Amino acid sequence: ELKVEQNPLFLSMQEGKNYTIYCNYSTTSDRLYWYRQDPGKSLESLFVLLSNGAVKQEGRLMASLDTKARLSTLHITAAVHDLSATYFCAVDIPPNTGNQFYFGTGTSLTVIP
């Protein structure tokens, strides 16, 4: 059974602090997707990591992928209130086909001023 697990599920952090969200998956995959969802809204694509060792950065967010460990991380640097949202990772099965996407349960991030 495919599992995509995120931790932590809930994260409350102060502005200016750093933290990392982890995404573990149980199947072979070369790609990993990160999305953001604001309360009551739809999902917005953040990153697509295409291969082992891939690293992408956008503003205060940086994502990386280790396909051997089946692990992706989303690192938050100097958090600001605007980053408060739920973050999801996802993998596609069979790998790299875009057929079925399996999502983690999400990490709800609250940044406290």
Next chain:
Amino acid sequence: NAGVTQTPKFQVLKTGQSMTLQCAQDMNHNSMYWYRQDPGMGLRLIYYSASEGTTDKGEVPNGYNVSRLNKREFSLRLESAAPSQTSVYFCASSEQADTQYFGPGTRLTVL
């Protein structure tokens, strides 16, 4: 360029009623998807369509049917709604294994 659109935005049904959720995309994507989102469970794939004319079951297909009407449109039908189908439904599209683009969602309540 509207992206992915869904109708309706909100719907309340009584148990046993039927309805169709509509989805359309204007990005010329081959792949389209239907998800449901329930609290604490992330998104779960109901059905997907890898190309026009094909549809396949996802993780939670029971109680649903789909139609890929043409390349743009992918509809989801609930033949006999049940309270367990109360959820937020998202349609998405992508070009193969590229990132997905999501619609605004439909909030469905089944009484």
